[in-house]
Amino acid sequence: MAQPLVKKDDDRDEEADYSPFLGIEKGAVLQEARVFHDPQLDARRCSQVITKLLYLLNQGETLTKIEATEVFFAVTKLFQSKDIGLRRMVYLMIKELSPSADEVIIVTSSLMKDMNSRTDLFRANAIRVLCRITDGTLLAQIERYLKQAIVDKNPVVASAALVSGIHLLQTNPEIVKRWSNEVQEAVQSRAALVQFHALALLHQIRQNDRLAVNKLVASLTKGTVRSPLAQCLLIRYISQVIKESSFNSQAGERPFYDYLEGCLRHKAEVVIFEAARAITELSNVTTRELTPAITVLQLFLSSSKPVLRFAALRTLNKVAMTHPMAVTNCNIDMESLISDQNRSIATLAITTLLKTGNESSVDRLMKQITNFMSDIADEFKIVVVEAIRSLCLKFPLKYRSLMNFLSNILREEGGFEYKKAIVDSIVILIRDIPDAKESGLLHLCEFIEDCEFTYLSTQILHFLGNEGPKTSDPSKYIRYIYNRVILENATVRASAVSTLAKFGAMVDSLKPRIFVLLRRCVFDNDDEVRDRATLYLNTLGDGSVAETEKDVKEFLFGSLDIPLTNMETSLKNYIQDPTEEPFDINSVPKEVKSQSLAEKKAPGKKPAASSTPAAAPTSAADAYERLLSSIPEFASFGKLFKSSIPVELTEAETEYSVNVVKHIYDSHVVFQYNCTNTIPEQLLENVTVIVDASDAEEFSEVGTKPLRSLPYDTPGQTFVAFEKPEGVPAVGKFSNVLRFTVKEVDPTTGEAEDDGVEDEYQLEDFEVVAADYILKVGVSNFKNAWESLGPDGERIDEYGLGPRESLAEAVSTVINLLGMQPCEGTEVVPSNSRSHTCLLSGIYIGNVKVLVRLSFGIDGAKEVAMKLAVRSENENVSEAIHEIVASG
């Protein structure tokens, strides 16, 4: 393998001498370019000089405007030479120089002469050059020749004209559109590539005329397509036609499907793959439609060409996201790819297998991955770790082997990003799978014993301080934490001191021992560590076994109800203009920028390839809770039960963009309207939302919190609170009007005028639905949880759901209606099954645990029947769930 590399090392010196461009300099080459002016042109010499110039440009050298002009004029002299090779270099050079409009005129006549030359190569290349440098007016002059060239007998000339047409369509569409007759003729060309280029141009000319595209596609599927490239193009057009046609899967055959399937038997691999990929990407593709495509992809998996294996795997990986069952046939082939030389392929194989695998194959898979992990790069390892995290959330029962795997790789060598991915995964698993907590925490403890990354150590210590005291035996973590105080750098020591104090504050029985440890920390040589230790010693009581006061806990460990970024800016401002007054923490703005709006503000940013579930919602919920509790009017509502995801109340791209988040309390709801003003010339003041709740009888408005000012592009929030019967899942529809005072803003100075005008803006309606009252909370072992709830609070009934598109569609409809967490991966319906059982869990308002077992059946006429069994701690709640389904 290393042979070519070794060879290179041996004769590197020699090789450097050989480079014809060694020590080449722009100035010298420009001097050399004088030979272009010689009356007796030496074609060979000139070619060499042009090559040198092109070499320099290729290396990133740039010519000044004057230099470029000089070179350009010199190069135009070379049209005198008849040498073919030199002429081609001249063409290349002119394209590279991209001359200005007044310069173009100089060469136009020479190029037009070449366009009518008898040498095919001259005609083709002159067209390409001229079209590259020309503008609209000149184009009209040469249009006649281009139209001729499109139907030229020589395929190279025709292709050159067609491809140039494709480029020109972007800048001069009205001219190129006039060529469609010639292009149409070229589509019938016997030359394979001419047909391809003509097809591409014709489609682009007609792309806005759906009927014409349909006709074009239909006629080509019946005729002959001569090149694989044209065939690929046709397949892409077909996919688009299918997407745009109002195809109804119940009505039977999908148009053109047969043609796509036929392409799977084409002799060119590029066509086979294009067709297979097109089939897998059909919307609502059925298993029957998928099967032939999956079969050819499976064959590709065992190809000797890495590109084919990679392409097939990448497609199967995407299929696995929506139709995991369809891909299981390929599992064996994919397993053998885990040891593929090409690490991109191996990683894709692993992540696909993790998606298609079922609970029983997890252990075997983990064994294979363990062998594989040692010899791949960190970036691939991160992908694998993320795939394992989502697998673990899907099969919580398997947490033991997956957690073991994570802890093993945590102990091995690796860079920061990789270790961080592992630690994040363990933290998420601990949060979401209660059974995994103790073992996960111990793994983290062991990791910080030998962790070279300060950031990760402090992160883990912080997490340990929050979770450790809640475990059955908090004392066993103390040793690990105190070891940090002895062995680590100051940052980690300070963080460990805080963690110790948290244990002391939360676990009364440990307090005396913690005090002993904290007293030792007072002699630390770092002042931050000493300060922290002193603070905790003085606030946590006298070191006896006694409960820590609530105020003290809140003071020391309560969350700061101010966004840290705001705090930072305020503090910086405070330091900048020194005053006698002490810093007032109440002056820090508490408004949090809404997360969804922040994301929307970054258009074009691709969604992260791997999702990080659970992490985001948790932090969003925290942020909401903090925001709401900072508003005195709502502080009396008690604990926030649930916050919905934002519901858009305006279309995208409107003057004001508004979405609403529904916050549910025991006997209140608060609507948080996130508003953004997208007009730079306006400042909105006193922004409120007038809510009409006449269609929501059980709700009565109790208060609003207007937004004082809403400048351009700075999101702000206004709130409206309603009272509702306690613990009752009241539903209803709310219509909304945004009311505000609008002031004109001078865009140059940014100052607003004094007088404003009252205005209103109609928003869309939204509803509070039953699902808003159920929290998605998973259970790790559904069977145990189900048994433990017992049959007392159980309610069973059967429902007919009528004709449905598919079983999967019916299942997801019911899941969305109830808003509960699917357990053990049962939300995925095997695509050919006629019956399915889905397990859901959640917390109903009033903190009542609810478990649901749904059994679905579908008959030949696509009629779906469902048996709904609900168990909960309170039979009224079970009834309520049935009511939701019955009324939904």
Added chain:
Amino acid sequence: MDLCPSVKNILLLDSEGKRIAVKYYSDDWPTNSAKEAFEKAVFTKTQKTNARTEEIAMFESNIVVYKFVQDLHFYVTGGEDENEVFLATVLQGFFDAVDILLRGNVDKKEALENLDLILLCIDGIVDGGIVLEGDANSIASKVASHSIDSGAPFSEQTISQALATAREHLTRSLLK
């Protein structure tokens, strides 16, 4: 939306990642430093692989197919939704055409000495991202139709050309 299969760039680098010849067809890399950064990153990532046949990797939501022969590294880049097999055929066409043009001596020295042929070859394969010609023989024949005279027997060269060639050989051997 443009559905035409397209290429974002064609790169020919040496075994240290330095440019022999590159051509970009996409605005994804607007400046020379952006281009160089891309080349460096692609080179570093693929350097350790043994790509005697076409290999493939994903890179910054681009697909890169590549092939290494001697001290030359051939790359073709496409968007992440591009047909991988299509990119591989472009790469193959490029490589085979270079192989023909360099008469089987595919290495850095030969490539630099015939840089004009390499540049014309790249120019003949792709125009503005769209494949102009995929077949290696057709690509090479269009490039080589003129270069025949440089390889032609000495008797057919003019005296001055022959002298020039001789002078070149002499200076090279003296410099060595």
